[in-house]
Amino acid sequence: MTPAEYLLYVNTALASLALLGHLKGYFSSGEKTLSEKLLSIEKKMDERLSKAESKLIEYDRRIQAIEGEIKHLPDRSTTHRMELAMSEINGKLNVMAERLKPIEAIGERLQETLMEQARK
Template structure:
């Protein structure tokens, strides 16, 4: 082989290498935009995680507040006790009416004596 043939093969190889380099650059150009999208998505994921943590904290505080409140059975017991107390107060009111009448008669008597 003479030097001209070497030159042809070398130029062909360099041309193929150049084309492969351009092809690699074209294929990898999507990676950069994809990397940017991944970074943006990571930022959004971080924001969502922070928001989720704040919601979890708020839910825990609400659960703590609700823990001391009565449940259905406890509320029913409270309602029954209040009904009993209402009945007892009504009974006391009826029993105190004669005492009120006595007080009014005594007041009238004292007013008559004062005249």
């Protein structure tokens, strides 16, 4: 073999190595961006998870507060008893109003009498 042929093989080997280096760099640069994208997605998911957890805690507190307020409200039977008592009171007030009508009439007649006496 002649030195020119050796140089041809050496140049081909070096060119192949350079091409392999460029290919490795090209394909591995995608891995970096892919890993960066995965890290950014992971960060975003962590942020969303922490926001969701804080909202869940907030909603839990609100639900507990509402449950505490509902415990103080009357139940169905108590409400029914209150309605019955109110209707009984309403009936008694109607009877009382009927009994007060004659007293109102007496007061009006007395006022008319006093007004007539004041005119004289």
